[in-house]
Amino acid sequence: MRMSMFRLELEGPVARVVIDRGEKRNAIPIGQWSALEKTVNEAAASDARLVIITSADPMSFCAGADLSEMPGLIDDVKKRHIFRGAMTSALARIRAVNKPTLAIVEGGCFGAGVSLAMACDMRIAGPKSTYAITPARFGISYPQPDLARLAELVGPGQAARLLFTATFIDAEEAHRIGLVEMVCGQAATGCDIIDSIAGNAPYSLYALKATLAGRFGVDKRFDDAFASADFQEGWKAFRSGRKPDFAG
Template identity: 80%
Template sequence: MFRLEMDRPVARIVIDRGEKRNAIPIGCWSELERIAAAAAASDARLVVITSADPASFCAGADLSEMPALIEDVKKRHIFRGAMTSALARIRGMGKPTMATIEGGCFGAGVSLAMACDMRVAGPNATFAITPARFGISYPQPDLMRLIELVGPGQAARLLYTAETIDAAEAHRIGLVELLCGDGVCGKSIVDSIAGNAPYSLYALKATMAGRFGVEKRFDDAFSSADFQEGWEAFSSRRKPDFVG
């Protein structure tokens, strides 16, 4: 249900299970992790997670599999582990990531969007985190990310009420960073990021994440080919043409 589309310098992870509103079966989380690893290893400067069907970004976990978890303790562990591992792979990617959200984004779909650095929502996007409707909970890493984005009060509101909010409200509380109109959602920001220096993008992401060696990355940037091209372009008042 996931596929990787390369349109260098952009890699797109496309969710394509429209007949089930892009709900993710337990067995497909490992597929997502594998594709995310391939995107991370590619020469793309930016990874975008999107859906093939504009009516739904992701309905979350496949609810038809939930009754089996009542009796099958092992399957519960497999579900939680596979989902956690896939989302950690996306969060840990060394290059910028962005989710473009059109249509419904619910439950684990919100987790998937939150695993990215940025979220752009189309005019018909809707969001809900609904474990309270089913008598279950939500993974702690995803709860912490939700609180980081919207604050504890708004996180409590979304979780306790399980209410659906529209794109404008999601933007107001900080769940998404940008709203887009009709057309290709997020195209302008994708083009803007993809046109910038790869060295800078990777170094800035590592620095924001507090990863080891960021001081050396800062120093080494001045001897990079990207800096040479960027400075020559600035001096010549032309658009830089970064390679890599």
């Protein structure tokens, strides 16, 4: 197997974490969760203002955990802990990124793939994307942080429906219940939302995300913003009727 099924693509203010294991529908083996976390760390440390998680295969965003490894967990208690710990750590790292994160979902998004998308701030769905959370079909459960995030997004009742029935839903239904924020005809481009986010002030993006997350020090961030170079540029642009040019 290749060293990593994830790669980082940097393009101006945008960092893309690309899932690239199309031959296995982008299912993530246990050993690859740490590679995902490493790639996300690199994206977070870059000069990008927006981090996108997407797939190289338009037919599959992520099929979830690699099911071929599941039988190995029957008798290996240590491996179970390693699996849960690596997956939980990678998803927690995505949630902790200090800049906006966006999942662009095309094709199938199942199981832990839904967790991966939910770890981002926003989700953009391709019109042919499909979603399912299917632990009940295999006699297993789902990590508590992911269940909490699911209930936060769609509400307890819809979360129960998805989990208890293990049913598949399409992009429109995912949008209706709040699992995704937008359905876009050209999901790979993210409609106009990528340019809209990436063109805004870095200071504002990071401060607003910290405030939404309820992190400490957000009052000081609000006060300090007025002394920032971003505010000076934004105000000058507003007064002169031009588009601001934020340096990053």
